[in-house]
Amino acid sequence: MHKTLFTFFLLACCNLAQAALNVFACEPEWAALTQELAPEASLYTATTALQDPHRIEARPSLIARARRADLAVCTGAELEMAWLPLVLREAGNARVQPGQAGYFEAAHYVTMQEVPSRLDRGEGDMHALGNPHIQTDARNFLPVADALAKRLMQLDPANAKEYRQRLASFDSRWRAAIARWERQAAPLKGIPIVVQHQGFPYLESWLGLKEVATLEPKPGMEPGANHLAQVLAILQQHPARMILRATYNDGRASTWMSERAHLPQVVLPFSVGGSDRANDLFGLFDVTIARLLDALAQGSAQ
Amino acid sequence: MYKLINAAALALLLAFPAQGGAESGNPETAFNPAFSLILSGTYGNLQQDASVPVTGFVMNPNPGHGQGFNLGESEMGISANIDPQFRGEATLALDPAGGVSVENAYVQTTSLEDGMNLRFGRFFSSLGYLNEVHAHAWDFSDPPLVYAVLWGNQLGEDGLQFKWLAPTDTFIELGGETGKGRGFPGTDRAKNGGGEGVLFAHIGDDIGIEHSWRAGLSWHSTHATARASNNVPDRRNTPGGVSDAFSGNSQTAGLDAVWKYAPNGNLRERYLKVQAEYFRRREDGLLSYDTAPAGANITDRYANTQNGWYVQGVYQFMPRWRIGGRYDRLEPGVAQVGARNAGNVISDYGYQPSRTTLMADWSPSEFSRLRLQFARDLSRKGQPDHQLFLQYIMSMGAHGAHRY
Numbered sequence: 001m002h003k004t005l006f007t008f009f010l011l012a013c014c015n016l017a018q019a020a021l022n023v024f025a026c027e028p029e030w031a032a033l034t035q036e037l038a039p040e041a042s043l044y045t046a047t048t049a050l051q052d053p054h055r056i057e058a059r060p061s062l063i064a065r066a067r068r069a070d071l072a073v074c075t076g077a078e079l080e081m082a083w084l085p086l087v088l089r090e091a092g093n094a095r096v097q098p099g100q101a102g103y104f105e106a107a108h109y110v111t112m113q114e115v116p117s118r119l120d121r122g123e124g125d126m127h128a129l130g131n132p133h134i135q136t137d138a139r140n141f142l143p144v145a146d147a148l149a150k151r152l153m154q155l156d157p158a159n160a161k162e163y164r165q166r167l168a169s170f171d172s173r174w175r176a177a178i179a180r181w182e183r184q185a186a187p188l189k190g191i192p193i194v195v196q197h198q199g200f201p202y203l204e205s206w207l208g209l210k211e212v213a214t215l216e217p218k219p220g221m222e223p224g225a226n227h228l229a230q231v232l233a234i235l236q237q238h239p240a241r242m243i244l245r246a247t248y249n250d251g252r253a254s255t256w257m258s259e260r261a262h263l264p265q266v267v268l269p270f271s272v273g274g275s276d277r278a279n280d281l282f283g284l285f286d287v288t289i290a291r292l293l294d295a296l297a298q299g300s301a302q
Numbered sequence: 303m304y305k306l307i308n309a310a311a312l313a314l315l316l317a318f319p320a321q322g323g324a325e326s327g328n329p330e331t332a333f334n335p336a337f338s339l340i341l342s343g344t345y346g347n348l349q350q351d352a353s354v355p356v357t358g359f360v361m362n363p364n365p366g367h368g369q370g371f372n373l374g375e376s377e378m379g380i381s382a383n384i385d386p387q388f389r390g391e392a393t394l395a396l397d398p399a400g401g402v403s404v405e406n407a408y409v410q411t412t413s414l415e416d417g418m419n420l421r422f423g424r425f426f427s428s429l430g431y432l433n434e435v436h437a438h439a440w441d442f443s444d445p446p447l448v449y450a451v452l453w454g455n456q457l458g459e460d461g462l463q464f465k466w467l468a469p470t471d472t473f474i475e476l477g478g479e480t481g482k483g484r485g486f487p488g489t490d491r492a493k494n495g496g497g498e499g500v501l502f503a504h505i506g507d508d509i510g511i512e513h514s515w516r517a518g519l520s521w522h523s524t525h526a527t528a529r530a531s532n533n534v535p536d537r538r539n540t541p542g543g544v545s546d547a548f549s550g551n552s553q554t555a556g557l558d559a560v561w562k563y564a565p566n567g568n569l570r571e572r573y574l575k576v577q578a579e580y581f582r583r584r585e586d587g588l589l590s591y592d593t594a595p596a597g598a599n600i601t602d603r604y605a606n607t608q609n610g611w612y613v614q615g616v617y618q619f620m621p622r623w624r625i626g627g628r629y630d631r632l633e634p635g636v637a638q639v640g641a642r643n644a645g646n647v648i649s650d651y652g653y654q655p656s657r658t659t660l661m662a663d664w665s666p667s668e669f670s671r672l673r674l675q676f677a678r679d680l681s682r683k684g685q686p687d688h689q690l691f692l693q694y695i696m697s698m699g700a701h702g703a704h705r706y
Binding site: 068 | 386415416418419465470472505506507511515562566567621701705706
């Protein structure tokens with residue numbers, strides 16, 4: 001109790017200016033990126049790759065963690081709209097409110113895809129600013145890392161030099177990795193695929209995959225029997241090579257389709273932590289590319 | 303130190319133009335202000351007259367239930383940041399019979415530091431767990447009995463609320479409210495100062511990634527002046543009952559707890575939510591018996607302690623489908639009635655109202671929900687009721703964030 005009180009007074013009145021930045025990352029991919037740029041930061045990740053990022057609740061623990069954050073690193077583009085606004089409001093922390101330097105939205109720095117020309121919920125769960133799953137294209141991390149490093153320098157100017165160095169290091173390692181992944185993924189170009197949720201447009205445009213069908217009838221809607229039958233019919237006309245789903249997606253619909261259409265099912269980690277080897281950003285894409293190539297080989301062998 | 307950092311930050315800001323914290327962030331900024339509309343309605347099939355109050359709680363509110371087809375309250379919500387310091391939110395309830403009532407209309411600070419939050423205007427009190435939850439987000443088509451009789455469904459106040467969040471990894475929130483006292487058990491007043499006060503403490507955390515919980519303590523204190531109740535049965539068996547009025551102090555203590563579990567923390571697939579709340583109210587003052595113009599009008603001391611609790615569980619067994627159960631119980635208490643009214647006012651009803659409710663709901667999307675609910679209602683002595691409700695809740699416009 002005394003210790004808690006002591007800590008409290010230290011935090012409240014004396015402001016340990018030299019303390020590392022306290023970062024609240026909305027998704028694991030941004031936590032991993034922050035880790036690359038600011039390994040000494042005290043980092044909290046609000047969600048895991050096993051959770052549907054659309055369906056998080058404003059849990060007390062999230063509010064408590066946002067209370068002391070110096071920086072919130074999130075996707076934006078309405079991905080977190082069901083919980084983040086409430087978490088930030090309840091946190092009593094002016095620094096991380098939208099519009100402040102302590103609030104960072106990755107989607108702001110990449111070119112958004114699937115921006116709806118018409119907003120109508122009859123079309124399902126629409127995101128007015130475009131598809132928010134930007135982390136499936138490795139190239140998107142370059143501008144985001146650049147912007148995030150600048151934000152870190154702005155918030156913690158004393159360590160600006162370190163952030164600049166780490167950004168340069170990450171940038172060159174990442175560019176080399178992208179070149180490697182693109183080389184490895186060359187056979188995937190033009191491959192027709194089926195996806196469960198429209199979670200991969202960025203991955204598709206990066207690797208040249210061709211989406212021919214979606215198991216969800218509309219974004220966010222559960223795949224029903226009628227729709228699955230229609231998809232099966234489409235696949236007879238336009239055969240695909242594999243079915244993609246994220247770790248957090250329920251596997252029943254894609255397993256059903258996989259059996260009927262004789263297609264391999266690819267479970268992608270979707271974010272850091274989504275599979276055993278996807279421990280960091282590099283691992284995330286190593287696993288993603290490897291699984292896609294495996295499925296392709298499996299399909300060819302059949 | 304701060305100044306130095308600020309100066310450096312400013313220099314950096316100038317060095318990186320057009321990259322500053324310009325994110326819109328909040329979906330609320332997509333339309334300014336954010337606008338939402340909830341449409342809801344019920345079909346109720348009851349065996350007993352809904353206007354009969356809960357036994358032993360005749361001097362409490364009786365929100366009752368609608369029979370047949372009923373348009374529920376359509377709720378219109380408008381919210382936006384007002385400026386960098388304040389955010390405003392208003393919820394207007396459109397009454398099916400016509401007319402608009404202001405359910406919530408408050409301003410909240412967004413620029414305070416150190417875990418502080420200030421709210422003023424009309425808002426649902428933060429006492430308990432369910433009190434702040436709007437009707438469209440309830441897990442059952444009606445509130446627990448204890449909320450219906452002790453708070454008239456929900457305690458809303460005109461006043462101000464201050465709360466503080468501790469700088470700990472565990473969520474610890476302390477808060478207080480002061481208000482006019484217009485909501486039951488208080489009575490509207492035209493005086494300086496506040497007519498009611500609320501103190502609350504919430505604590506919560508996660509256990510691993512699959513479990514989360516929150517528990518709370520609350521205390522409410524108010525004063526009622528000539529709080530009128532009609533059709534109150536009496537010891538003289540007056541046909542149709544009499545009208546009474548209570549003036550005095552009312553103090554309520556509450557305990558609440560909620561626990562949620564979702565495999566892998568993924569709420570989309572399956573989750574279980576269990577919650578329970580208990581309230582205990584002590585009222586002490588003067589009761590005027592039979593206040594009708596030609597009535598007896600006898601005033602003497604009246605004190606009573608009432609309590610009630612509920613426990614409920616909701617299970618989403620597959621995406622979009624949920625089932626739930628709830629058990630309600632009330633204890634009307636044995637009133638201490640002054641000697642002058644001993645022959646008039648019933649002090650002991652000798653009955654503990656209870657109710658068992660089951661529900662199933664289906665949500666085709668996040669914006670729509672259809673619900674079937676069945677209750678065996680033993681809240682009125684000698685009038686067991688089987689109640690069936692069909693309900694729809696649809697929301698349009700801005701996607702609001704839901705409370706935990």
